[in-house]
Amino acid sequence: MKVALGEAPLEEWMCRGITYLFPKNDTPTNASQYRPITCMSNLYKITTKCVTEALQREIKIRGLLTENQMGTMRKVQGAKEHALANIAINAAHNCRLYSTWIDITKAFDSVDHVVLEHVIRRLKLPNWMTNFILDTIKRWTIDIRWHKECIIEGKKIERGILQGDSLSPLLFVLCMDPLSRRLRQLYPSVQIRTSDSREFGTNHLLYIDDLKLLAKDEDVMQKMTKETEEYLTHIGLIINRDKSATNSSRCADTARLLEGPRPTNTWVSRKRGTHR
Numbered sequence: 001m002k003v004a005l006g007e008a009p010l011e012e013w014m015c016r017g018i019t020y021l022f023p024k025n026d027t028p029t030n031a032s033q034y035r036p037i038t039c040m041s042n043l044y045k046i047t048t049k050c051v052t053e054a055l056q057r058e059i060k061i062r063g064l065l066t067e068n069q070m071g072t073m074r075k076v077q078g079a080k081e082h083a084l085a086n087i088a089i090n091a092a093h094n095c096r097l098y099s100t101w102i103d104i105t106k107a108f109d110s111v112d113h114v115v116l117e118h119v120i121r122r123l124k125l126p127n128w129m130t131n132f133i134l135d136t137i138k139r140w141t142i143d144i145r146w147h148k149e150c151i152i153e154g155k156k157i158e159r160g161i162l163q164g165d166s167l168s169p170l171l172f173v174l175c176m177d178p179l180s181r182r183l184r185q186l187y188p189s190v191q192i193r194t195s196d197s198r199e200f201g202t203n204h205l206l207y208i209d210d211l212k213l214l215a216k217d218e219d220v221m222q223k224m225t226k227e228t229e230e231y232l233t234h235i236g237l238i239i240n241r242d243k244s245a246t247n248s249s250r251c252a253d254t255a256r257l258l259e260g261p262r263p264t265n266t267w268v269s270r271k272r273g274t275h276r
Contacts, residue, residue: 003047003132004047004050004051004128004132005128005132006128006131006132010132010135010136010139012139012141013041014041014043014044014047014139015044015136015139015140015141015162016041016139016141016142016143016154017038017039017040017041017044017140017141017142017143017162017164018038018039018142018143018145019036019037019038019039019142019143019144019145020036020037020038020039020145020146021034021035021036021144021145021146022034022035022036022037023035036144038142038162038163038164039164040162040164040165044165045164045165045166048136048165048166048167049165049166049167051129051132051133051167052165052166052167052170054126054129055125055129055167055170056072056074056170058125058126058129059170064123064174064177065173065174065177065180066177066180066181066184066206068180068184068202068204068205068206069173069176069177069180069206069207069208070082070205070206070207071169071173071206071207071208071210072169072170072173072208079207082205082207082212085202085205086205086212088192089190089192089202089214092192092193093190093192093216097190097214097215097216098214098215098216098217098218098220098221098246098247098248099212099213099214099215099221099246099247099248100212100213100221100224100225100228100244100245100246100248100251100254100255101211101212101213101244101245101246101255102210102211102212102213102225102228102232102239102244102254102255103210103239103240103243103244104209104211104232104237104238104239104240105237105238105239105240106160107172107208107209107237108160108161108163108168108172108209109159109160109161110159110160110236110237110238111159111160111161111172111175111235111236111237112159112235112236113137113158113159115175115234115235115236116137116161116171116175117134117137119174119175119177119178120133120134120171120174121134123174133167133171136167140156140157140162141154141155141156141157142155142157142162143155159236169208172208172209173208175235176206176208176209178231179227179228179231179232180204180206182227182231183203183204183213183224183227183228184202184203184204186227187203187215187220187223187224187227188203188215188216188217188220189201189202189203190202190203190214190215190216202214203215203224204224211228213225213228218248218250219250221246221248221250221251222248222250222251225246225248225251225254225255226254229254239254239255241253241254241255241256242256243256244256245257245258246258
């Protein structure tokens with residue numbers, strides 16, 4: 001804890017991981033056909049776990065993440081909650097909503113460090129927490145191994161979020177939160193009435209980097225999709241059009257246009273195998 005609180009120096013070796021390359025098929029021919037898995041030291045993971053616990057309490061007390069983001073919410077099965085919410089919303093509107101499902105290419109590996117630092121600083125976290133997170137980011141390095149051979153040693157992570165601990169997904173969702181807040185602020189929600197006569201409304205569902213946009217009006221959907229694409233570009237992320245989907249012809253430049261009558265919303269995500 002002395003390291004986390006700034007009472008002891010953060011050593012370079014603590015922030016150094018080993019990345020193993022695992023082939024995605026039997027005969028890989030290029031780098032994209034390998035899956036990188038990074039392992040961090042136990043001491044690093046224990047230290048960042050302590051910081052993560054404190055950061056999560058800060059987030060909960062101050063409401064630093066919107067309710068739309070279910071990916072890091074404790075004691076909640078986020079993917080299941082979103083699937084149920086999606087089914088309920090579409091059932092209430094007879095599956096006549098416009099929607100765009102956004103898939104991001106290598107999301108964790110692409111976040112701009114300038115943006116990441118800006119996000120951390122603007123949250124005005126306790127000084128020790130801000131200093132530890134920013135110092136850790138600057139010290140991220142990896143050794144890349146293929147089989148038993150180290151092919152790249154001491155590679156500095158100049159963009160992206162180094163995975164392998166409990167802190168990394170929290171840093172990513174904090175980078176996505178400004179987009180969530182902007183969508184909530186600028187665009188109308190799709191409303192449904194619950195069984196106890198309460199009103200529930202939203203215009204997007206978010207699970208870490210999995211994003212689905214919802215709208216009654218096609219013009220609104222087009223604007224929301226453009227807003228999303230512009231923000232993701234700003235933070236260094238790229239939409240994977242082939243794995244994204246939409247039922248709005250106006251969004252076909254951003255996501256693959258679904259076949260069949262439109263608007264409809266009962267399509268299946270290949271990524272999770274659940275109705276979207």
